[in-house]
Amino acid sequence: MVKEAIATGATTEEAYEKACAMLGVDPADAEFEVLETEEKKRFGLFGGRPAKVRAFIRSTPADAAAEYLRNVLSGMGLGDVNIEIREEEAGAELVLTGENIGFIIGHRGETLDSLQYLASLVANHVDESYYRITLDVGNYREKRKETLENLGRKMAARAVKTGRNASLEPMNPYERRIIHTAVQEVEGAKSWSEGEDLARHVVIGPEGGERYVRRDNRRGGNNRGRNGGYNRDNRGGRAPRRDNRDSRPMQNRTAPAAPRVLDDVSTPYGKISKN
Template identity: 25%
Template sequence: MSKHLEFEDKSVEKAIQKACDKVHMTKEELRYEVISYGSSGIFGLVGSKKARIRVTIPEFAPTPNKTGQPAKKKVLPSEPTKIEDSEKDAVSTDPVELGKSALQRIIDFITTDAEISVKEASDRILLNVKGGNTAALIGKHGQTLEAIQYLVEKVVNRQMEQRTRIYIDIEGYLEARQASLERLAIRLAEKVKRTGKPETVGQMNAHDRRIVHLALKGDEGVRTLSKGDGFIKKLLIFPKKNSLLKE
């Protein structure tokens, strides 16, 4: 009965050489299957994976003798079976495929058994993730999810002439987050109208600020204003009659 051994290294060639040295066969005699061609990381930014091969050792394979040299019994060479290397495929210009592929590569570094579905709208692409370690994918206060979305959007728009909005949701987190922010916005707006004093909503990213702005857009008693520099800003809610703050 044949047995299988796996070897890994920085490249397939180095993994093959390691296997040859271990089982005392030449490359032509070695029967192997490429499991992974390895990766230099996510878009050259973070992480890396080694190349991995699986070697089949038949019953009649030569085994080393007491001198450490292989026996003279010959093994017929066979053609290696290779798994398709997705990284050698041509780069897609479809934003949906680009986004899904980029997201899948990032997820694979964090968790397993996660599935991605796509929902397209006229002004955005929503990538839904189900399964896997959702807590790790979302992170504290959604910070990991924000970082993932930022990376995926950068990768997609680097290939596109026109900017494409990418939204990533994990097990309904965005929907729950939106509902929570809308309730917060309405509650603070009522307080502002009651007291006549502005209220500040903590440090928020652009997506969360947009939710609050839209939630209060139809409220004639208050105005909203983002303040600060960079990606994270504060959001102010104040009475419309208050002319001290101007956009």
Template identity: 30%
Template sequence: MTDTSTSSVPESTADATAAEPEATTAEETADGGTERPAADNKDLFRESEIAADYVEGLLDILDYDGDIDELTQGGRPVVEVVGARLQSLVGQRGATLEALQELTRLAVFRQTGTPSRLLLDVGGYRASRRKELAAVAKNAAEKVKQYGEAIKLDPMSAFERKCVHDVINALSGVESESEGVEPSRRIVVRPAS
């Protein structure tokens, strides 16, 4: 039972962002990097405004209609796009969304000179994916508790791994760590030591 995969998460991921160190624990961030020093809300909101302008330009080029919300959440800039006909901006398993997020981060970097931890969401994809991943994490934790053996989950993007780590960290009796190299980086859930 040591190499059991969950059916909720497919085997391959095309939406990985950047390569990460070999054995990152639950401190990994949703963008695959490490925490950067906290910026003040004014700087974060400026990043979200720059990102929103960039995304608005992309929507105009693509002739898509969408409302754009710019905010800060959890110490990071966030841009949310809502509207009809936006699924193609998410892509299969969020691959297109991840690519758009990277392009938007580059646009922010170009204007600020500082790497951004911007989170881009389209059509509420990330919120619904978080719920799915919470169920995957809880299911894996229950199996680990029941059988007492580690479980390797399917490869996931940095955002997905962060969501799973957050759920596992909140549970007792289990722990998680990431292993492997992008795009095959995965989480291992094991009994707590």
């Protein structure tokens, strides 16, 4: 994209300086084209004309994104932020430096990702072609990349060992690519993405799919006998049979005492003697 301004002046130099002022750039940073040269008046009275100059600057997608970010950050109270543009293949990295700007990273980089997305929209509006913009503050991107790589390898190794799938938290496309690349380094593991939009996340599992785990093989084991309970050796089988009227095993119960017989029993009809 090209920004330009046309100005006139008594001389070519004066017209050029005026045009650069209209663009808001230093004369050393702009290019120019002389449209008309100045002509002096004849006899100091007749004819003559001022010089006309066209000054212009070629704005790259990265320049447009950086200018947009300066305006946004200024509105956030960060007017002294320096933005360094590092050109890359099919894009550029914008490195932000300044005092007290760490808060624009946000929780797990969410604020930084949002600013990066908006800056990318501006950059791709310049030439109407794909141009990738990456924002970084305090080397956060590199640190985050190392964290995600370690996480991907760790979860992949666990998936191979346990034979179970594991789902990670939702991530943006850039971070998901980092996870996929790290998982490829672990033999026997694979990864894929599931979910839509903001809920899209990476799932890591064994290459052959999840393995069925028998209940008997779970931690702790199952030492009960075929019919449940425990036998006399406490090694499974049925538990000792108990009387419903007493919680003690039947073999441990004592015989009931014999009924007491009185020598003489009194009744309404008289006394009954034992003999």
